[in-house]
Amino acid sequence: MYHRRISLVCMVLLVLGSARICWAHAILMESTPKIESTVSGPDLDITLRFNVRIDGSRSRVLLMAPDGTSSPLALAQQAKPDVLQMHASGLKPGAYKLQWNVLASDGHMSKGIVPFSVK
Helix, strand or coil, X not given: CHHHHHHHHHHHHHHHHHHHHHCCCCXXXXXXCCCCEEEXXXXXXXEEEECCCEEEEXXXXXXXXXXXXXXXXXXXXXXXXXXXXXXXXXXXXXXXXXXXXXXXXXXXXXXXXXXEEEC
């Protein structure tokens, strides 16, 4: 009976431990431009680094302009599996947002926003 309880406890811990891994999502670890930063325009190289591998072919980044319009940014070939890189040009002064939607290696979609300003 005692061994049966230990086996049951071990099984529950194993299931709970592996479930935590399955629920992980992509978290933005670092960005260029940094969140809430002010950068010089009109051209800007953009980098987003995540905590896990990202499927670049199924990920999207929109640039939201000060006038409310948005446009998709072309993603460069991934140099590293956890990094997305792109370039924006013709940016005028004002408040912008990068709206990212990425597919993580665990199969889950994650999204977020990086607000920044151009001087």
